[in-house]
Amino acid sequence: MQRALSIRNVYTAYGKADVLSGVDIEILPKKITCLLGSNGAGKSTLIRSILGLTPPREGEIIFEGLPISGHPTHSVVAKGIACIPEGRRVFPKMTVKDNLLMGAYLESSEKKIKMNMGKVFEIFPRLEERQEQLAGTMSGGEQAMVSIGRGLMSSPKLLIIDEPSLGLSPALVSENFRIIRKINDAGTAVFLVEQNVRQTLAISHYGYVLSQGRVTAQGTAEELKTSDEVQQAYFG
Amino acid sequence: MDISLLAQFTVNGLMLGMMYALVAVGFTLFFGVLDIIVFSHGDVVMVGAFAALTGHYWLTGIYPDMSMWVELFFISCISIITVAAFGMIMAKTMILRLRSASPLNTLLATMMLGTVLREAVRLFFPGGSNPKPFPVLLPDISASFGDFTLRFDSVILFVLGALLIVSLHLLITKTKLGMAIRAVAQDEETARLMGVNFTLIVLITFAIGSAVAAFAGVMNGLYYNEINFGMGLLLGAIGFSAAIIGGLGNIYGAILGGFLFAGLQTLGAVAMPFASAYKDVFAFGVVILIMAWKPTGLIAEKTSERV
Ligand SMILES: Nc1ncnc2c1ncn2[C@@H]1O[C@H](COP(=O)(O)OP(=O)(O)OP(=O)(O)O)[C@@H](O)[C@H]1O
Ligand SMILES: [Mg+2]
Numbered sequence: 001m002q003r004a005l006s007i008r009n010v011y012t013a014y015g016k017a018d019v020l021s022g023v024d025i026e027i028l029p030k031k032i033t034c035l036l037g038s039n040g041a042g043k044s045t046l047i048r049s050i051l052g053l054t055p056p057r058e059g060e061i062i063f064e065g066l067p068i069s070g071h072p073t074h075s076v077v078a079k080g081i082a083c084i085p086e087g088r089r090v091f092p093k094m095t096v097k098d099n100l101l102m103g104a105y106l107e108s109s110e111k112k113i114k115m116n117m118g119k120v121f122e123i124f125p126r127l128e129e130r131q132e133q134l135a136g137t138m139s140g141g142e143q144a145m146v147s148i149g150r151g152l153m154s155s156p157k158l159l160i161i162d163e164p165s166l167g168l169s170p171a172l173v174s175e176n177f178r179i180i181r182k183i184n185d186a187g188t189a190v191f192l193v194e195q196n197v198r199q200t201l202a203i204s205h206y207g208y209v210l211s212q213g214r215v216t217a218q219g220t221a222e223e224l225k226t227s228d229e230v231q232q233a234y235f236g
Numbered sequence: 237m238d239i240s241l242l243a244q245f246t247v248n249g250l251m252l253g254m255m256y257a258l259v260a261v262g263f264t265l266f267f268g269v270l271d272i273i274v275f276s277h278g279d280v281v282m283v284g285a286f287a288a289l290t291g292h293y294w295l296t297g298i299y300p301d302m303s304m305w306v307e308l309f310f311i312s313c314i315s316i317i318t319v320a321a322f323g324m325i326m327a328k329t330m331i332l333r334l335r336s337a338s339p340l341n342t343l344l345a346t347m348m349l350g351t352v353l354r355e356a357v358r359l360f361f362p363g364g365s366n367p368k369p370f371p372v373l374l375p376d377i378s379a380s381f382g383d384f385t386l387r388f389d390s391v392i393l394f395v396l397g398a399l400l401i402v403s404l405h406l407l408i409t410k411t412k413l414g415m416a417i418r419a420v421a422q423d424e425e426t427a428r429l430m431g432v433n434f435t436l437i438v439l440i441t442f443a444i445g446s447a448v449a450a451f452a453g454v455m456n457g458l459y460y461n462e463i464n465f466g467m468g469l470l471l472g473a474i475g476f477s478a479a480i481i482g483g484l485g486n487i488y489g490a491i492l493g494g495f496l497f498a499g500l501q502t503l504g505a506v507a508m509p510f511a512s513a514y515k516d517v518f519a520f521g522v523v524i525l526i527m528a529w530k531p532t533g534l535i536a537e538k539t540s541e542r543v
Binding site: 051053072073074077078083085089091092093094098101102103105106150154 | 416422431432433435
């Protein structure tokens with residue numbers, strides 16, 4: 001099986017206590033791979049491990065055949081991985097436009113930056129209207145758009161998204177899922193962390209369930225929908 | 237008070253304000269990217285002045301009849317480059333390493349570094365324990381309007397300082413490097429997620445802040461024609477205060493704070509001509525009142541752009 005990113009036997013700790021204890025996950029190219037799990041399961045920690053913000057203390061992370069664990073965040077990002085972090089994390093005192101430009105920080109071609117910004121504005125016309133507004137003064141939903149748009153500005157090979165629908169209205173949540181689907185249709189591999197199980201499984205190809213730092217179930221979206229673990233945890 | 241005296245005070249105040257602003261900008265830049273106070277920053281200004289003086293000894297030794305302008309250019313470059321390199325080394329070997337500890341440790345360590353710098357210059361610079369004459373490198377021309385004398389060298393220094401501040405402003409607001417510095421100041425982790433090399437940006441920021449301080453040191457030497465190993469102590473306290481009144485982390489606030497502090501000193505000297513030695517007491521006293529009145533600085537965080 002071909003893979004975009006492999007996480008192999010990863011242990012990650014803050015201080016002494018392990019939050020991840022031996023996680024194995026494969027992220028498929030051009031597919032949506034999702035990670036489900038309750039609060040505190042270690043989902044965001046796994047993302048931090050991939051991106052080098054909290055490097056794993058043991059195990060391997062391999063992107064397109066090359067190890068990236070232990071590399072500084074900026075060189076991981078340079079390989080073509082972008083992240084839409086938990087809680088949006090827009091730069092509050094920068095304009096919407098500058099936030100988007102930060103997303104293309106490692107892109108040197110002006111032409112590509114322009115093109116990507118055009119694509120983002122196509123998905124979120126609202127951002128084009130509000131280009132000059134300070135991101136910190138935007139509404140929660142608008143900030144989510146800025147954060148997603150910023151993640152697309154580098155035309156990444158792999159996009160990692162941590163709970164994009166947190167705090168959004170149901171209408172916006174559905175809109176978000178549609179957009180993620182669209183991003184993936186364009187060929188970008190997506191690693192989606194979500195609590196919104198039904199909608200996540202509806203758009204994902206493959207999924208994992210993380211519980212207390214370990215993978216407790218995995219399978220295709222169809223398999224997970226009917227699996228006992230997921231049924232008990234989320235639909236029971 | 238008569239108008240020419242008022243003009244004299246205003247010009248002196250503006251000169252001081254420019255020097256303070258240049259020092260305060262460093263405090264605020266460092267706080268912006270790392271949330272720390274680098275207490276040795278005032279002494280770095282002093283090192284800048286002494287580096288320029290060393291450059292003067294060295295250059296006039298080799299080319300005794302160098303023109304004033306050429307020499308000024310070269311000793312400024314020597315000072316700025318040396319001090320910028322020093323700032324980077326300090327950040328790399330000390331300040332970045334102290335990140336995992338409390339910011340108080342950084343405060344203490346940089347306070348000690350300041351003492352080391354002061355004492356090193358006092359003990360190892362030839363005749364370092366005495367005030368050293370600084371070369372006169374600007375034409376000694378002045379224009380008189382009644383009792384008011386406008387020194388040409390002050391005008392040049394002021395213009396150079398203003399140019400430096402404008403360049404810094406353009407760097408921070410218009411360039412990609414400036415955008416990275418602002419991103420790190422607003423959210424370090426997210427900046428890294430965007431591909432910003434955090435360590436590199438911190439080192440560059442320290443180079444910039446220290447270079448600006450070096451220029452303030454040269455300016456100080458040219459203005460007073462004398463420098464001494466302890467000159468950074470008060471300059472540091474004033475630059476720090478100016479940065480605080482302006483709202484730490486805000487560059488424009490720091491510049492405003494610098495001029496405000498100089499204004500207070502001048503006001504103190506004008507209001508108490510019988511006791512102008514108390515002008516610092518007056519100025520620092522007012523700073524304390526301002527801090528009590530507006531604890532987060534005069535420019536509120538909400539409306540201001542941090543770094
Ligand atoms: N910086 C940190 N220092 C110490 N412990 C942390 C830190 N960040 C997270 N943790 C702990 O690690 C565990 C996993 O946290 P993590 O944020 O990865 O969970 P999560 O699965 O993303 O949860 P959620 O769905 O609520 O976002 C939690 O017990 C949390 O308290
Ligand atoms: Mg999380």
